[in-house]
Amino acid sequence: WPEIYTNQSLVEPSKTEYSDTPSPKIFGNTSPLDPQLFSRINDFADELLRGERSGKYSPIEVAQWLEDLAAVAAQPVKARRVDINVAIQSGLGRFFAAKFRAGVLYAIHERTGDREALEEALKFYHTARAAWAGLAEKTKGVYVPDITVGELPWLRGHWLDRLPAIDADISLLEKRLLSAKLSGDPTVKAAIAEATGRPRRPAIAMRHRAPNHFRRNQPLALELTGPVLLSARLHYRHVNQAECWQSVVMSRKGQAYVAAIPDAYADSPYPLQYYFELKSAPDRAWLYPGFAADLAGQPYYVIRGLSQDARGNP
Numbered sequence: 001w002p003e004i005y006t007n008q009s010l011v012e013p014s015k016t017e018y019s020d021t022p023s024p025k026i027f028g029n030t031s032p033l034d035p036q037l038f039s040r041i042n043d044f045a046d047e048l049l050r051g052e053r054s055g056k057y058s059p060i061e062v063a064q065w066l067e068d069l070a071a072v073a074a075q076p077v078k079a080r081r082v083d084i085n086v087a088i089q090s091g092l093g094r095f096f097a098a099k100f101r102a103g104v105l106y107a108i109h110e111r112t113g114d115r116e117a118l119e120e121a122l123k124f125y126h127t128a129r130a131a132w133a134g135l136a137e138k139t140k141g142v143y144v145p146d147i148t149v150g151e152l153p154w155l156r157g158h159w160l161d162r163l164p165a166i167d168a169d170i171s172l173l174e175k176r177l178l179s180a181k182l183s184g185d186p187t188v189k190a191a192i193a194e195a196t197g198r199p200r201r202p203a204i205a206m207r208h209r210a211p212n213h214f215r216r217n218q219p220l221a222l223e224l225t226g227p228v229l230l231s232a233r234l235h236y237r238h239v240n241q242a243e244c245w246q247s248v249v250m251s252r253k254g255q256a257y258v259a260a261i262p263d264a265y266a267d268s269p270y271p272l273q274y275y276f277e278l279k280s281a282p283d284r285a286w287l288y289p290g291f292a293a294d295l296a297g298q299p300y301y302v303i304r305g306l307s308q309d310a311r312g313n314p
Contacts, residue, residue, distance in 0.1 A: 004147065005092075006154040007165040010106045010121075011172040017154055027099070028107045036235070036245050037287065037299060038062065041100065045107035048191035055277040055285040059100040061199045065295065066097035084142055088159075091135025098128035104195040106173065114188045115180035120196055122173050129166050136160045202284045204229075206276075210301045214272060220261040220303070224250065224276055224288070232257040233277045238270035239302060250276070268305075275300035 006017050013024040021030050028045070032038035039047070039056040047053050070093035073086050105121035108114065136159035148156040206226035214220040222234060232250040237243055246265065250257040261272060279285040290299045 004154070004157055004159055004162065007162055007169060009165075009169045009172070010103055010125075011169060027103050041103040042107050045104050045111065045191070045195075048104075048194055049108065049111060049187060051187060051190075052282040053279075053285045055279070055287045057287075057291075058199065059104055060195055060197075061201075063097040063100040064198055066093040066100075070094045070097065084138055087138050088135045091131050091138070094131035095128045095135070098124045098131060101195055102128060105192065108188065108191050108195065109176070109180065112183055112185065112188050113180060114183040114185070114192075115177065116182055117188065117192050117195075118173065118176055118180045120192055122170065122177075124196075125166075125170050125173060129163070129170060132159065132166060133163060136163065201286045201290070202278075202280055204278070204280060204286075206278065206288055208276070208288070208301075211303055213306045214261075214266050214303050215306050217263050217267040219263045220266050220272065221258065222260065222274065223256045223258050225256040228252065229257070230279045230281055232279075234259040234261075234274060235277060236261050236265075236272060236274035238265075238268050239273050240270050247277075266305075271302050271304045273300045273302045 008014060008018055008021075008025075008027045008030065010027045013026055014021070015025075018025050018030065023029075028042035029040065031040060037057055039054065039058050041059045044058045044060070047058075070090040073090040073093065076083065102121045102124035105117050105124065109117035109121060139159055143158065145158050146156055147158060150156065204227065206224055208222075208224045211220065211222075224232060232252075233247055234250055235245050235247045237245045248259050250259040257276075261274065266272065275290070276288040277285065278288055287299060289301070291297070
């Protein structure tokens with residue numbers, strides 16, 4: 001294992017670990033690995049309370065994926081070593097799924113003072129703690145007490161070592177119960193229901209035929225056919241992770257939404273990647289093409305220049 005997760009607090013900012021987390025360095029502010037497609041915990045809580053959603057995949061959707069995958073992985077495996085490692089992966093999935101939900105619920109409480117949101121956050125945090133304790137127990141006598149791959153605290157130790165920090169964070173949430181009150185706000189209740197439920201993305205049929213290629217120094221016109229929406233936006237970028245994504249609002253033309261990647265931007269040796277962010281109502285948004293139901297494939301289109309080979313080389 002390259003490292004054993006050091007618990008990041010929902011409440012108290014970290015002073016040492018997680019230097020790449022924006023301040024305050026709490027779990028809700030941690031950036032997802034791909035912030036273009038996935039929402040931060042605190043940002044998603046803000047969306048729920050505003051009643052306006054972006055098309056990004058939410059922490060609750062990711063939690064549901066982890067829960068479903070962990071359930072499948074929990075099936076017995078004959079080989080002992082494989083069985084233990086799969087059990088650890090399954091336990092980690094359940095831990096982070098529950099902690100993601102706890103994080104969103106705590107963020108709702110922090111913004112509203114609502115007691116129900118805090119109580120639900122505690123329920124899921126206890127569930128996360130139980131998942132971690134279970135996987136830690138399975139590793140006793142299998143892995144050494146101090147798994148060391150570096151000199152820093154998070155690069156050594158054992159899963160059991162992390163339980164006190166989890167317990168301490170749960171205690172911080174429990175202390176807030178003393179002053180928390182039920183708000184009775186229907187917006188808060190709806191946000192809690194979303195954070196504790198099984199999320200479902202809008203399923204509106206859209207059609208798009210990706211071009212076979214693009215020509216350098218010529219605009220790349222794109223068209224997405226489907227019903228009238230509240231809004232449609234094209235996101236595009238060179239296949240170069242050092243660059244930021246660009247975006248443009250699409251226009252309705254007949255039965256389609258249209259937009260173009262500018263000619264100057266297409267004048268590049270890199271392939272182009274793009275996807276669409278669609279919204280049928282303020283709180284109903286999704287990405288197209290997005291991930292398939294089995295999470296396989298890529299959630300965007302990649303188009304190569306006419307003179308580029310299969311690897312994108314000119």
